[in-house]
Amino acid sequence: MIVQFNKFDKLQFEKFKDFSIHEYAKDFIKSNNYTEEMALKRAEEDMNNIIPQGLDTPNNYFFSIVNENKEDVGYIWYMLEGNKDAFLCDLYIKEEFRRKGYAGQTLERMEYEVKKLGCKTITLNVFDFNIEARGLYEKCGYKLGVIVEDGCRYLRKELN
Template sequence: MEYFNIRFREMSDDEFDKFAKWNIVDYSQDLVKSGLCSEENAFESAKKSFNGLIPQGKYTKDNFIYVVVNRENEDVGFIWYQKYKEDIAFICDFLILEKFRKQGYGKQTLLLVEKEAKEKGLNKILLNVFKYNKSAFSLYKSLEYKIRDEEAENISMLKNI
């Protein structure tokens, strides 16, 4: 059995509200940085995408939004994934806070998602990563995610679990 140095806890309503605001701003910046959207249109595009994926907020069916907590009970990041298709989980957003990076929390988080997704009857995990995000891409490759598709500045990766 695998041993995890982290656990997931559900976000409170206040945490989710902060997460939603942060997510929209961060994704809009990613859209600009990747060249997929102009600065003028990025915020509205990110907001539309977020609201389309999660119309009932954290209560949207088949969405799993967690704070990642370490053994010292510190919040080290978050993960949001959803049941995308009958047997596929899609990682919508994933972040380990800067001060906790390069300590194995990212890898542990993805492995725990795999375990939880399997328990939910899912057997694949899909995610997208921007090409400029080389550290995230390296992490996914190290965990045997395979490139499924490349389009513009985006790479789609898939792993059978």
């Protein structure tokens, strides 16, 4: 069974935002040797620039991911860029639910949802050190776009 998406309420969004900033900061520390202070500052700035109106920022979609047993297995955040491209900003599966197919199902569900919105492509970026995530994305049909600074690369998938 494909996972379901439940829209965040304001409380879920605030918890997500705090958690996501800290996870993003850890990635900067791991990939760029940032200090914790530098990494948190960069992560907060990036988040605030991308979603200045928080949950109400237009063209941004925030969902909890729910499995067939109605368990919350993680979250996804994506946004629309222009009218033909979706950008996967964040995908997180809780530790106890990993390696059970939920990430792949989540990507399939996202593809279905963004196609309904008229998108033709999905782009994402992934840190180079995150080999497991890169493998998942490649297995799901994402192709290398460009390698950028900050130790990450862009991957892209054309939607049929």
